[in-house]
C-alpha cells in the first residue's frame with residue numbers, strides 16, 4: 001500500500017475512534033455468524049477477557065475498555 005493511502009487510512013481510523021463506538025464498529029465488521037457467536041457468548045455470561053482472547057485468536061481487535069464503555073452505555077454508540 002502506498003504511504004499516502006496509509007495516511008488516509010490511519011486518519012479515517014482515528015476519526016472513527018472519536019465519532020463511533022469502537023465495540024460497535026468491531027461488531028459491525030464481523031460476519032453474521034460471528035455476530036451471532038458473540039451475542040451468544042455474552043448471553044452465556046462469558047467474561048470480557050475470554051471473549052477478547054477468542055476474538056484476538058480470530059485476528060479481530062477489540063479492547064476491555066471498548067467493551068466496558070459499550071455495555072455501561074458510556075460509549076458513543078449511534079444506535080443508542
Ligand SMILES: [Zn+2]
Nearest residue numbers: 021070075077
Ligand atoms: Zn457502543
